[in-house]
Amino acid sequence: xxxxxxxxxxxxxxxxxxxxxxxxxxxxxxxxxxxxxxxxxxxxxxxxxxxxxxxxxxxxxxxxxxxxxxxxxxxxxxxxxxxxxxxxxxxxxxxxxxxxxxxxxxxxxxxxxxxxxxxxxxxxxxxxxxxxxxxxxxxxxxxxxxxxxxxxxxxxxxxxxxxxxxxxxxxxxxxxxxxxxxxxxxxxxxxxxxxxxxxxxxxxxxxxxxxxxxxxxxxxxxxxxxxxxxxxxxxxxxxxxxxxxxxxxxxxxxxxxxxxxxxxxxxxxxxxxxxxxxxxxxxxxxxxxxxxxxxxxxxxxxxxxxxxxxxxxxxxxxxxxxxxxxxxxxxxxxxxxxxxxxxxxxxxxxxxxxxxxxxxxxxxxxxxxxxxxxxxxxxxxxxxxxxxxxxxxxxxxxxxxxxxxxxxxxxxxxxxxxxxxxxxxxxxxxxxxxxxxxxxxxxxxxxxxxxxxxxxxxxxxxxxxxxxxxxxxxxxxxxxxxxxxxxxxxxxxxxxxxxxxxxxxxxxxxxxxxxxxxxxxxxxxxxxxxxxxxxxxxxxxxxxxxxxxxxxxxxxxxxxxxxxxxxxx
Numbered sequence: 233x234x235x236x237x238x239x240x241x242x243x244x245x246x247x248x249x250x251x252x253x254x255x256x257x258x259x260x261x262x263x264x265x266x267x268x269x270x271x272x273x274x275x276x277x278x279x280x281x282x283x284x285x286x287x288x289x290x291x292x293x294x295x296x297x298x299x300x301x302x303x304x305x306x307x308x309x310x311x312x313x314x315x316x317x318x319x320x321x322x323x324x325x326x327x328x329x330x331x332x333x334x335x336x337x338x339x340x341x342x343x344x345x346x347x348x349x350x351x352x353x354x355x356x357x358x359x360x361x362x363x364x365x366x367x368x369x370x371x372x373x374x375x376x377x378x379x380x381x382x383x384x385x386x387x388x389x390x391x392x393x394x395x396x397x398x399x400x401x402x403x404x405x406x407x408x409x410x411x412x413x414x415x416x417x418x419x420x421x422x423x424x425x426x427x428x429x430x431x432x433x434x435x436x437x438x439x440x441x442x443x444x445x446x447x448x449x450x451x452x453x454x455x456x457x458x459x460x461x462x463x464x465x466x467x468x469x470x471x472x473x474x475x476x477x478x479x480x481x482x483x484x485x486x487x488x489x490x491x492x493x494x495x496x497x498x499x500x501x502x503x504x505x506x507x508x509x510x511x512x513x514x515x516x517x518x519x520x521x522x523x524x525x526x527x528x529x530x531x532x533x534x535x536x537x538x539x540x541x542x543x544x545x546x547x548x549x550x551x552x553x554x555x556x557x558x559x560x561x562x563x564x565x566x567x568x569x570x571x572x573x574x575x576x577x578x579x580x581x582x583x584x585x586x587x588x589x590x591x592x593x594x595x596x597x598x599x600x601x602x603x604x605x606x607x608x609x610x611x612x613x614x615x616x617x618x619x620x621x622x623x624x625x626x627x628x629x630x631x632x633x634x635x636x637x638x639x640x641x642x643x644x645x646x647x648x649x650x651x652x653x654x655x656x657x658x659x660x661x662x663x664x665x666x667x668x669x670x671x672x673x674x675x676x677x678x679x680x681x682x683x684x685x686x687x688x689x690x691x692x693x694x695x696x697x698x699x700x701x702x703x704x705x706x707x708x709x710x711x712x713x714x715x716x717x718x719x720x721x722x723x724x725x726x727x728x729x730x731x732x733x734x735x736x737x738x739x740x741x742x743x744x745x746x747x748x749x750x751x752x753x754x755x756x757x758x759x760x761x762x763x764x765x766x767x768x769x770x771x772x773x774x775x776x777x778x779x780x781x782x783x784x785x786x787x788x789x790x791x792x793x794x795x796x797x798x799x800x801x
Contacts (some may be wrong), residue, residue, distance in 0.1 A: 272528020317496020
């Protein structure tokens, strides 16, 4: 059966392991990423070889050949980058340009230079030092994004800074891989510069064509597919576009993950975004878990044990160097102390693209086999440590934020395109949760010290203060905010907050919650763009569901409810 269905046993073992890891991780509050890495360590070829000798039965259920698992696991990163693009937009990406092209570029160049210099000092050739420096400068997109997404922290200042740096690192893989091939060519001459320009030009042309053609074709194509009202056909079309673009990107000399990211950006501005995100989640989750398992399989515990001192010292050194560089650069880019600290610790590990760079360089003889294996062990150790370091980073950043807040400082200098929430009671927390799920950043104000202390301990961007204070709103980035939301209980306080925000920034969209139509009218007069009266809205929703029971056409119901909603205000 194994010959007729290649890798079937491996996939069965993986699915069984996944079925055990997730419940176990939730029950004992263990990070799932660490759980999957551990599973890979236990069922991988190194464990298989030893256990097969001791217990033949166990040898049959472990994975000795990782090639098929590894190739399939690469699609986990592809789908991860697709969903990241899906949750962005061109406007939000442009708003992050300082973090992506500024901080991200500086981090790759500075880390590559310093790590490469250390590698050269240890006796590596110039070519090997350059490639090791650049490869180890890259962090783990798969692990860091997964950790941030699990805690709904992608929309926080630290999450945005980390994502900006990771996005630039993913883009940097293209020229780094080209450099590998260039250094591997012993006949490198002046033609190399021409080849470099041509290759980068082709890459730029692919990106531009993908975005232009995609903008023209995406909506008509999915309008046709959606008209068939077949979820299976819709899912097939989504997979075709993702994998087809990823394949074209690879043929063009780019990474498949970058092609998937571009498709995600295209879908982000369409009405199909949420349906696609829902449908693609199971594929992304399984393949990403498989990616982590495949990483765990590559680690040989015996080799680590035999070189434990040097491996652990090198791993600690790599994390310290990368963390220190990113911290200093983040402060130079005027990120707050807490954000710089958390971002530096989040991104101090080696990443999955280090495997790609080293594996590509080895056939050219640019990196010796023993050096390559040693550095891969170091990278995997740092990836194993990342969930623990990320947890410590969050706690440390929270303490720094608390100390800053007690001194009157609000560390939100780096945030933009965010939502300011006035009031963090029941309604405010629901709004914040919805924003978190869509990776939209927010900061909240509340005058209850118990509420602010409790939710700041949980990592939420909640501050103590009066939302009607224009100076405080300015320090919260009101001039760079995308919207202002008032969920305050007290009518007078809500009117003052809305009026203050409207006076300071007349262009700012203001959304307000009111108890009844009379309060809604006063908030609208104070400058609110949209007001939702609680009593009227509850009645309208109840009436909408009731009318639907009597087979009133959906279009008629929606039109009636909207008309009453407008008249009710």
